Amino acid sequence: MTDSDPDIIIRIAAKGDGITADGRHAALTAPGDRLLPDGTIERGPHHVAPPCVHFPACGGCELQHLDDASLSDFVSGRVVGALAGQGVTAQAVLPAHLSPPMTRRRASLRAARSGRKITIGFAEAGSHTLIDLTMCTVLDPRLFALLAPLRDLLTLILPDKRAAHVRMSLIDQGVDLLLEGVRVEGLAADEGLGDFARTHGLARLTIDEGDGPQTRWEPEAATVTFGGVAVGFPAFSFLQATPDGEAALVAAVRDAMPETGAIADLFCGLGTFALALGAGRPVYAAEGARDVVMALKLAGQRAQRRMVADHRDLFRRPLTPVELNRFAAVVLDPPRAGAREQVMQLAASTVPVIAYVSCNPASFARDAVHLVAGGYRLESVRSVGQFRWSTHVEMVGIFRR
Known part of the structure; x- marks a missing residue:
């Protein structure tokens, strides 16, 4: 054989x-x-035997039948293959990082009601049919523990034959829960929300009945911490999927940074990299989502960081080479579509090092073509499998002039 x-x-x-x-x-x-x-x-x-009884029907996982060696090869191969398809080769392909089971700290599930039955889970692959989760080998147990009591709560606030979104995040204070598509009517429903939040020690409970999120429970301000700095957390804002996955991405970026000089964090979000890398050095952080960048700005001011947080749409108004050339390094962490407009400006700049964090090997590879054509070499790539047993792969690519 x-x-x-x-x-x-x-x-x-x-x-x-x-x-x-x-x-x-x-x-x-x-x-x-x-x-x-x-x-x-x-x-x-x-x-290998899949660890979850819902596999392979549940669309949350696609690869539970692979052992860790094959899963690691797949995660690295996704990146190497995407680059090869664009004619780009990394000088070094570093070992892939796989997040352990049951460490996912952020999840978006669906809930549906039929009579008295409430179903909560992920949809079947290629279908709208929900798998009613009785176990989950990827979610942090603190998130999964809420599903059973949520079924009871939703009998009060989810109309029959209707569906809702259940969005959960683990933050500094515990579980941040956002319920979308529900209807809170009457005293029993209102009291049920308060009782649920208190009984289960939620960090925050937010309801969206279709006219925007409304906070129903928040005993203290909801925050997430990056680099020792607590940042206000808008409901279900972006977080890296697992703490160890975030640490692997940050470590790969930190290792590439020069010892001195200002850095720019573009598409900075709540400051995952800006705050983790910015202690003792100037940082410029740019983000297009206003609520997110305002939270980062306030956190930086409170921590007395040397940081400028700029509300800027980098698709419509990317930093120009003149602006970029002030920095010793640039960190780039765009959405799945990539950052072609900003990458074209970087390709024309003299920035010594670019750390490109991506959640889409295909768009990363397309952007890498422009950076290589502009005179950069792809020094290394490291793949990170935060969404264990799925085909979703994240990565860090280090480009140097």
Whole structure:
């Protein structure tokens, strides 16, 4: 049995299917599996028993049948493959980081009601049908523990035949819970919300009935902490999916930073990198979401950081080479679509080092082409699998002039 055997699965494609040596795709296969003539699978050494009873129906995970070695290879391969498709090669591909099970601190679930039955979970892959979660091997147990009592609460505030969003984040004070699409009518519903928040020690409970979020419970100001600085946390704002994944991304960026000089953090969000890297040095942080950048600005002022937080749409008004050339390094962490407009300006700049954090290997690779054409070399890439057992991959690429 070798890689030349046409029936052997040799790698996992970007969408999670196994690919045989002769190019056939087979779902739910692992490297080393054999695809038999009748379409069934003879399992190989990398095919393991999935840890969750809801796999593979639940759309939250696609790769629970892979062992850690194959999962790590897949996470790295997603990035290397995307770069190869654009004709870009990294000088070094660093080992992938995989987040452990049950460490996801941020999740968006769906809830639906049919009579007295409340279903809460992820949708089936390629479907709107919800899996009613009785266990979850990716969510932090503090988030999963809320699902059973939430089913009772939603009988008070979710109309029959309706669906809602359940958005949860673990922050400094505990669980921040946002319920969207519910209807709070009457004293019982109103009291039920307060009782739920108190009983389960929520950090905050926010309700959106369709006309914007309204905070119903917040005993103390909701915050998240980066680099020792607490930042106000707008309901269900962006957080890296796992604490250890965030630490891996920050470490990869920090290792690339020069010892001195001002840095720019573009698409800075709440300051994951600006605050973690900015102790003792000047930082310029730019972000297009007003509530987020205002929270960062206030936090920086309170901590007496040497930081300028700028409300700026970097798609419509990217920093120009003249502005960029003031910095010893730039950190870039754009949305999934990438940052072509800003990257084109960076490619024309003289910034010595760029740390590009991405949640989409395809858009990262497209942007990398422009940076390489502008005279940068891709020194290294490191993949981070925060969304364990999914095909979603994050990464850090270090570019140097």
